[in-house]
Amino acid sequence: MADKIKDAKIIFVVGGPGSGKGTQCEKVVAKYGYTHLSSGDLLRAEVASGSERGKTLQAIMQKGELVPLDTVLDMIKDAMIAKVDVSKGFLIDGYPREVKQGEEFEKKIGAPCLLLYIDAKGETMVKRLMKRGETSGRADDNEETIKKRLDLYYKATEPVIAFYSSRGIVRKIDSELPVDEVFGHVAKAIDGLK
Numbered sequence: 001m002a003d004k005i006k007d008a009k010i011i012f013v014v015g016g017p018g019s020g021k022g023t024q025c026e027k028v029v030a031k032y033g034y035t036h037l038s039s040g041d042l043l044r045a046e047v048a049s050g051s052e053r054g055k056t057l058q059a060i061m062q063k064g065e066l067v068p069l070d071t072v073l074d075m076i077k078d079a080m081i082a083k084v085d086v087s088k089g090f091l092i093d094g095y096p097r098e099v100k101q102g103e104e105f106e107k108k109i110g111a112p113c114l115l116l117y118i119d120a121k122g123e124t125m126v127k128r129l130m131k132r133g134e135t136s137g138r139a140d141d142n143e144e145t146i147k148k149r150l151d152l153y154y155k156a157t158e159p160v161i162a163f164y165s166s167r168g169i170v171r172k173i174d175s176e177l178p179v180d181e182v183f184g185h186v187a188k189a190i191d192g193l194k
């Protein structure tokens with residue numbers, strides 16, 4: 001099992017809150033049949049279960065902070081193990097959010113072959129999240145939490161991009177464009193994989 005997971009095709013999808021990670025991942029799933037694992041979705045499922053752990057997580061997410069590394073990494077690993085026999089590849093969306101998360105992922109799971117850096121301007125991300133907040137029901141899609149998430153993104157997550165750039169696996173995607181045009185660039189990056 002451990003070997004199988006190590007040999008899996010792993011794509012990290014990194015970008016600020018509201019940059020369009022989830023939107024692009026859905027389209028990749030439709031075209032390439034990859035398995036989409038969003039750390040935020042996994043965490044929200046735990047919250048929705050009503051468990052004690054979920055309550056603790058909800059409080060952290062509502063403040064726009066990062067949940068403990070082990071919690072999110074264990075969730076991703078379990079979800080990958082459940083799919084490794086049938087998956088053509090994994091889209092890991094919203095992880096790593098700090099360099100340490102990337103290092104631990106590689107120790108416990110394996111190395112990514114590609115990092116899709118979904119890039120949009122701060123003001124664009126805020127606008128999209130405020131709009132999403134009208135219908136998402138997400139406790140973190142409000143002005144105050146959005147600001148904190150954005151600050152944390154620039155501080156903790158942007159260094160992740162520099163970290164993987166030196167390995168030559170980062171493809172920067174302009175996410176200011178319309179969704180289908182963004183996807184054209186995403187598809188090109190994926191088609192470039194051997």
Ligand SMILES: Nc1ncnc2c1ncn2[C@@H]1O[C@H](COP(=O)(O)OP(=O)(O)O)[C@@H](O)[C@H]1O
Pocket residue numbers: 015016017018019020021022023024128129131132175176177178179182
């Ligand atoms: N290229 C785009 N142009 C305009 N709106 C977009 C684009 N990509 C995503 N959105 C919208 O922005 C919001 C955030 O997108 P989402 O995929 O949920 O981002 P993330 O997962 O990175 O937080 C959604 O409401 C989505 O419909």
Ligand SMILES: Nc1ncnc2c1ncn2[C@H]1C[C@H](O)[C@@H](COP(=O)(O)OP(=O)(O)O)O1
Pocket residue numbers: 015016017018021022038039040041043061064065066067068069072093094095096097101140149
């Ligand atoms: N890799 C990770 N490490 C720690 N906390 C995480 C995490 N991924 C998600 N979370 C927590 C903190 C985030 O503010 C919250 C929502 O994450 P998300 O759904 O990925 O947001 P978005 O798609 O808007 O970028 O969940």
Ligand SMILES: [Mg+2]
Pocket residue numbers: 021022038040094
């Ligand atoms: Mg998302």
